[in-house]
Amino acid sequence: MSPVVQLAVPLDSPVARIALAGALGLFLGLEREWSDKPAGVRTFSLISLLGAVFTTLGRDGLLAVGGVLVIVQGTVLAIQGLRDEDLGLSLTTSVSMLVAYGVGALTAAGFVIESVTVAVLSSLLLVLKRELHTFAGALSREELRSTTEFAILAFVIYPLLPTGDVTLGSGPLAVELEPRVVWLMVVAVAAIGIVNYAIVRTYGGRGIAVTGFFGGLASSTAVVGTMLDSVRQHPSATSYAVAAVLLADAAMALRNLAIVLAFTLPDVLVGALVPLVVVVVGSVAIAAVTADWNTPVEMELDSPFSLRNVLAFGAMFAVIILAGGIAQSEFGEVGFYVTAVLSGLVSSAGATASTVSLYRTGSLAGETAVIAVLLATASSIVVKAALTAAGPSRSFASRVALWSAVLLAGSLAAAVLVTL
Template sequence: MSSLSALLLQGTDVVSAPLSSNVVRLILAALLGMFLGLEREWSEKSAGIRTFSLTSLVAAVFALVATESALGVALLAVGAVLVVVQGILLAVNGMLEEGSGLSLTTSMSLMAAYGVGTLVALGYTLQGVTVAVVSSLLLVLKRELHGLAGRLDREELRSTAEFAILAFVAYPLLPAESYTMYGVTIDSPRVAWLMVVTVAGIGIVNYAVVQQYGGRGIAVTGFFGGLASSSAVVGTMLDHVRQHPDAYRYGVAAVLLADVAMAVRNLGIAIAFTATNTALLGVVLPLGSLAVGGVVAAWYAADWGEQVDIPLESPFSLRNALAFGFVFLLILVVGTVAQSRLGTLGLYASSFVSGFVSSAGATTTAVLLFRSGSIGSTAATVAILLATASSVLVKVLLGLAGPRQFTRSVTAWSLGLLAVVGVLTGVFVVVGVV
């Protein structure tokens, strides 16, 4: 009886013992490998969920052993060689069975799974998860990526290469330290250029989405079209409602969703580039409310039976990227000088005016000034909100050129949203939540 009690007590100790970090890493590696193998399993490839999961798990085991002994390093290297050999065999087998030529996707995916397991086991969890997610997206979006590549002409391909060179070759050449202009310290030019490239990248991604799914519904037309170019959305909707006055509800909803896209983009810029400092959490409630309210308003306003294509100008253009960079630089200089000469009110005025041209540029300017310590979180938050509000108002002004019903609805919904967001923000400020 005493031996049985001892066994039960030992079992209790095992169950209550916390999982070690190594065990958690092994489990995570296997799960990420399984995640990578889902698409291959769905596509009925020879390597599926189990193969990918085991590949990541074996890599994690070898990597953990490698941290303790030289034998583990050898095992990790041998495992990598075996994965490469297995990938080659799978590629040749696929070519013989399908007769459609050499396909290396599954082979490269297995190598990615091995790399993910290694990264996770060595403690690079975020990097491993990032590789797994990006690799999975590349597998799932095969049709969309091939379709986009097929629609690009030679000029766009050349411009893409030029933009990539300018974006990623110029980045390390720019100074990383801050500098002072008119007595105001500006954050590093390298960070400023990264923000320009980020905004340009958002435009490219959303151009691809609209090209692939454009005309298939108001969500794509308004939201993703608005992320690529909100002015293009308004212009297209004006033309559409002039030709089809009865379809004005579709146009109103598209404009509202363009506002939602703009708010989400500005919120993302404000949070992402201040996460390492004290994040600008004050923008979350106002911009989040504008985004949610815009979606609700668009839902009620939309005519879901309408479908419209938006002719967007290709973002695969070095000229367009440099044009945005110039606008951003101009807004940055104006905002800096205004803040230096006129104080916080000067910054607010320049942000509001800049929002009529580019709320993204005004937002990045406020973020850079905040990062450098030139302005506080309150001033940066107000500047971003003013730029966002003026961007909403400029769509109202552009909408005045449309039919009466369209103009009236856009004005009412837009001003109503701004009023609700303003009241909510004011209430939360008073009670001390924001």
């Protein structure tokens, strides 16, 4: 038998990369061709091939000359667009050509995933032209400012913060704090605030409760910061804000319940299941009863979030973590439980997952694991009630504290009954 000829070309070969570059250029040119622009499928594919060829040759001078040629061609199109009173469309085509050249160079240099990502995102921006223009045109000044502030919080300040722990103080009062964790809470509050703003614009006051539950799946503690801002802007929505915090508790407990069920089978931590179910059911029931769902509250929020309130919430959160760190250093014998409480301030899901992991490996007894999970859950409920105390509404804070106490009492009673 004759040997089988292997025709498949590996992706890391120059031939495959050049072919992929041409395909990505063609993909980029589809929308321009469909929109009947001067440069279409063939032009874009050739530009990407040009970038790939010059990169493969390894001559930086050639690559630079190719880039200049693409820029010159784009300038000619822009001038033509200015003459035809269609400068915006011509500029878009000119920049797209330069992107195509970059995609070809990236592909030939071995950055395949990066080049595909750039091509797909660029094509998406071209296709969604009308939707993006409509969205941008509908933004108010406050919305635009909030969007800019969020971008600074998430994409400028957060990467600049030091990674890992930073030690504050010395001796017995030394506390390790993760600046990025604290700032991530600030970003989470701002992000949930933006989502809450969009939902409230669509569904009115009832949308606040929707934000509470789904925001609670991401960060139940961050929901409080958003609710404080909502109550400040509209005191009439207090009942919905209370329901939102309770639903955030329900989402948090449901998430912990799912972690326990998914990772402890078949030796399920029954002692933790029943109290968690009580928190979930109790939170939903109280939220359903306490909020006046038959009376819609028409709301017009001033802005997606208040930067001042968001930063103040982050500062309060940092103080609570520092206090918890000092408490942890003072109680060595029950250090694991203190750690569970401290972790619950930041993420009860993280505390639950780590506890379940230790239980699965046999490093932790079942009873200890149950107590740790419940302490982390209780810690998350308590910290939300504590954070509302610093808000502008006494009614909001007292109602959250009352119903949080009811939830804690109910879960404690369930835990005791399970152990009998």
